[in-house]
Amino acid sequence: MIDLRSDTVTRPTEAMLESMHRATFGDDSREGDATVQRLEAMAAERTGKEAGVFMPSGTMTNLVAMLAHGRRGGEVLLEDGSHTLNAELGGIAGVAGLFYRGIPGHRGAMDLDALRESIRPTTRYHMGTALIWMENTHNRAGGAVLQLAHMGAVAGLAREHGIPVHLDGARLFNAAIALGARTTDIARHADSTCFCVSKGLSAPVGSILCGTREFIERARAYRRMVGGNMRQAGPLAAAGIVALETMVDRLAEDHRAAKRFAEGLRRIDPSLCDPRDVETNLVRVDVSKSGRRxxxxxxxxxxxxxxVAPAGTYTLRFVTHRHITTADVDTAVDAVSGLWGRG
Ligand SMILES: Cc1ncc(COP(=O)(O)O)c(C=O)c1O
Incomplete structure (x- = not known):
């Protein structure tokens, strides 16, 4: 099987499995675990933040970020297509107790005028804007990358109004590779950020939320509240460390594979996708012209x-990753080609 459903299907490397075997078994929620602490320190360093906290998933790091930024009843402004708004089961309102306002965007980047107009102070009539949210790379926008200038403009607006910014950086390292920037250059436009080691970086489980020391202390409490304490999480963190040490640079190969795939599809029919839209490892494909869902x-x-995963009535989302070779890409293009002509 050529599995293009997600980069989360990546299996741990031999080096990860070996490191898991040798990992420490301290209790992360009591005296702490040395391996978890090392991963958290590395994550903080990679994002230019003071501290980090290890959690089981990207959804939980996002949820805990909302809780730890506080201001229950306030509004979160985030792009209409954001993963948090569309795929995290309403935790934003149901658990964090925040209102949300979707901001229209282009390729994952919020329209700055719409964002500016949506910012509201706290008055006796409104709870006010509690948090501004970005996602880089942007999942539903097909792995689109937010440019640093855009992020800077959003952060500037937020700062003007004293509003904290969170960055959902589930695929932060893909963004860095695509931008040719350091992850710290991206994360500096947010007060808190998270990234996943479980996606293209190939670790089996885990995401890290980063921010100031004080924010992360609060986040630890909220992690406990939502059931995210992991006890002897050393082996999971060990795989995450190897992911950060060895798996980042190769993401460029996934981006090249995605581009090759998109170019192959374009040769079948230009309506399927535009390779110029493929900036990282996700390819959204429009099959509406075929008339088949x-x-x-x-x-x-x-x-x-x-x-492959359906991502809309007539949209498929293909994701390249470590186990997808150039030959696999070409086979997948041939498979689409064979089905395209079918009435
Ligand atoms: C942008 C983004 N944020 C958050 C998540 C959630 O991550 P997890 O599946 O680890 O909960 C995903 C998952 O695909 C994502 O793409």
Missing amino acids: ATQWSTDLQAKDVL
């Missing part, structure tokens, strides 16, 4: 040993 395409491709 994405779920049908997914079933038909599976019969040709290609796994």
Whole structure:
């Protein structure tokens, strides 16, 4: 099977498995675990923040960030298509007790005028804007990368109004590779940020939330509240350390594979996708011209040993990762080509 459903399907490397075997078994929620602490310190360093806290998932780091920034009842402003608004089951309101306002955007970047107009002070009539949120790379925008100038403009607006900024950096390292920037250059536009080691970086589990020491202390309390204490998490953190040490630079290969895939599809029919939109490892494909739904395409491709996730009625999302070779990309293009002409 050529599994293009997600970069989360990546399996741990041999080096990760060895490091897990040798890891410490301290209790992360009591006296602490040395391996977890080392991963958290590395994460803080990579994002230019004072501290980090290890959690089981990106969804939890986002949720805990909302809780730890506080201001229950306030509004969070985030791009309409953001993962948090669309795929994190309403935790923003249901658990964090925040209102949200989706801001229209282009390729994941919020419209700055709309954002400016949506910022509200706290008055007797409004709870006011509690948090401004960015996502880089942006999942639903097909792995689109927020430019540093845009992030700076958002951060500037937030600062003007004294509003904290959170960056959902689930694929922060993909963004850094695509921008040719350091992760610290990206994360400096946010007060808190998180990233996942469980996606293209190939570790089996884990995300780290980073921010000031004081923010992270509060985040530790909220992590406990939402059931995120992991006890003997050393082996998971050990894999995360190897991920950061060895898996970052190779993400460029995933980006090249995604581009090759998009170019192959474009040769089949330009309506499928525009390779210029493919900046990282995600490729959104529009199959509407075929008249067949994405779920049908997914079933038909599976019969040709290609796994893909439907991402809309007529949209498929293909994701390249460490286990996808150039030959796999070409096979997947051939599979789409074979199905395209079918009436
Ligand atoms: C941008 C973004 N944020 C957060 C998440 C959630 O991560 P997790 O699946 O680890 O909860 C994802 C998952 O794909 C994502 O793409």
